Amino acid sequence: MRRYLLFILAGLLLASCGEYQKVLKSSDNNYKFEYAKKAFDRRQYAQASTILADLVNIFKTNDKAEETLYLLALSYYENKDYVNSAAYFHNYYTRYPKGKYAELARYYCGYSYFIDSPEAQLDQSVTLKAIKELQSFIEYFPTSDKVAIAQAAIFEMQDKLTLKELQNAQLYYNLGTYMGNNYQSAIIVAQNAIKDYPYSKYKEELEMIVLKSRYQEAVQSVEEKKADRFREVVDEYYSFINNYPDGENRREADNIYKIASKYVKE
Numbered sequence: 001m002r003r004y005l006l007f008i009l010a011g012l013l014l015a016s017c018g019e020y021q022k023v024l025k026s027s028d029n030n031y032k033f034e035y036a037k038k039a040f041d042r043r044q045y046a047q048a049s050t051i052l053a054d055l056v057n058i059f060k061t062n063d064k065a066e067e068t069l070y071l072l073a074l075s076y077y078e079n080k081d082y083v084n085s086a087a088y089f090h091n092y093y094t095r096y097p098k099g100k101y102a103e104l105a106r107y108y109c110g111y112s113y114f115i116d117s118p119e120a121q122l123d124q125s126v127t128l129k130a131i132k133e134l135q136s137f138i139e140y141f142p143t144s145d146k147v148a149i150a151q152a153a154i155f156e157m158q159d160k161l162t163l164k165e166l167q168n169a170q171l172y173y174n175l176g177t178y179m180g181n182n183y184q185s186a187i188i189v190a191q192n193a194i195k196d197y198p199y200s201k202y203k204e205e206l207e208m209i210v211l212k213s214r215y216q217e218a219v220q221s222v223e224e225k226k227a228d229r230f231r232e233v234v235d236e237y238y239s240f241i242n243n244y245p246d247g248e249n250r251r252e253a254d255n256i257y258k259i260a261s262k263y264v265k266e
Contacts, residue, residue, distance in 0.1 A: 020047055029058055033068065040071060045079035048072075066092075070101040077108055086112035090133075103141045107150060110134035114153045120163040127157045162200040165193035169209045177220060183213040208249045211236045215256045218263070230263035 023035045036051040052072035059065045073088035089109035093102050110133030117127040134150040141147070172186035190206040190213075197203075214236050218229035237257045241250065 023051060029055060033059070033064060036075075037071065040075055040078075043078070045075045049075035049079060049081075049084075066096055066099055066101070069095070070099075070105060073105065073108065077112060082112040082116040085109075086116070086129075086133075103137075103144055106133065106137040106140060107144070107146045110137050110150065111153065114157065117157060117160065120160050121167060124161055124164060127160060131157050158197050159200055159202065162193055162197040162202045162206070165189055165196075166202050166205055166209070169193070169206065173209055173213055173216075176216065181217070183217045186210075186213045204244050204247050204249060207240050207243065208253070211240050211253060211256060215260065218260065226263055230260040233257075233260040234264050 019035070020039075023032055026032060032051050033055055036048045036055070039045075039051070040048040049072060052068055052075060055064075056068050056072050059068045069088065069092045073085050073092055076082075076088060077085035086109050089105045089112065092099065093105040093109065096102060096105075099105070110130055113126050113130030113133055117130055118124070131154055134154050137144070138147055138150055144150075169186045169189040172182040172189060175182040177183075187210050190209045193200070194203055194206050200206075211233070214229070214233045218226060218233050221229045233256065237253055237260065240247075240253050244250065247253075
């Protein structure tokens with residue numbers, strides 16, 4: 001029985017492939033379009049996108065143009081080709097800003113970039129595009145049922161951007177005084193990240209890098225500057241424990257304060 005079912009399945013597959021080859025050779029564009037829609041419904045997204053990519057320019061001025069372009073973008077999306085899906089969804093809502101699928105096109109454009117967004121240590125230009133597109137989607141369609149998903153994606157990507165800045169700040173901190181004062185660079189990077197992403201889950205770690213960098217600057221400064229530098233450390237400490245009284249870095253912060261307070265007259 002199993003062999004019989006496999007035989008039937010193989011026969012259907014061959015018939016489908018045979019029809020697909022026939023469609024590719026056909027000059028009947030309406031026939032191709034209808035087949036592409038059926039292929040999409042059967043989840044044969046590669047077949048659908050191949051056919052629709054040929055039709056999208058042919059149908060540019062007729063009544064099937066809008067649906068063809070949207071279905072092509074969606075075929076790429078479902079086939080996990082997010083570079084092409086983002087490009088064609090963008091093309092769709094640019095060409096049809098008030099079109100039937102404008103809401104979904106804006107959403108899927110941003111979400112395609114979101115899925116394609118790389119790890120934090122890599123270039124984040126795609127992540128920035130994703131945030132821009134999803135924010136634009138929310139502005140245009142604030143009552144959409146996909147707004148919550150878009151917002152969650154934005155928050156996740158903002159955390160990724162913050163993590164990248166945290167890694168940069170940590171790198172400067174680890175470099176220390178190699179070829180200059182890298183502690184100051186760590187402070188600047190961390191403070192800018194805190195300013196840009198004030199609600200990030202990495203905020204405590206960024207503030208801790210600022211505290212540790214100020215401490216290292218104080219320790220390694222000349223004697224006449226130590227008092228002022230350690231005063232900055234103490235001020236930074238109070239700010240830190242005010243924000244994170246029970247934070248995971250509290251013990252390390254307290255140890256820094258014990259040393260710094262010896263140089264400062266309260």
